[in-house]
Amino acid sequence: MDGDEVADAPLRYRVLTGPDDHVFCVRVSAALDEGYRLFGPPAVTFDGSSVIVAQAIVLDTPTDAVPPLGVTEG
Numbered sequence: 001m002d003g004d005e006v007a008d009a010p011l012r013y014r015v016l017t018g019p020d021d022h023v024f025c026v027r028v029s030a031a032l033d034e035g036y037r038l039f040g041p042p043a044v045t046f047d048g049s050s051v052i053v054a055q056a057i058v059l060d061t062p063t064d065a066v067p068p069l070g071v072t073e074g
Contacts, residue, residue: 014058016057018053019052020052028055031057039058040056
């Protein structure tokens with residue numbers, strides 16, 4: 001796997017953040033449709049004017065997946 005393939009590979013862990021609105025829900029739903037699953041509960045805060053949400057998501061990979069850059073097997 002070369003550098004371009006690594007850059008194009010989907011991330012196994014992501015944190016989606018944004019205002020608690022329809023657009024954020026669409027982003028989370030799209031990630032779930034791509035095979036991601038929720039990882040833990042959402043975090044919610046108020047910035048003085050808006051409710052901001054963060055949701056961690058993970059993408060399970062097969063056991064024969066290529067390890068991340070810098071990680072060696074053995």
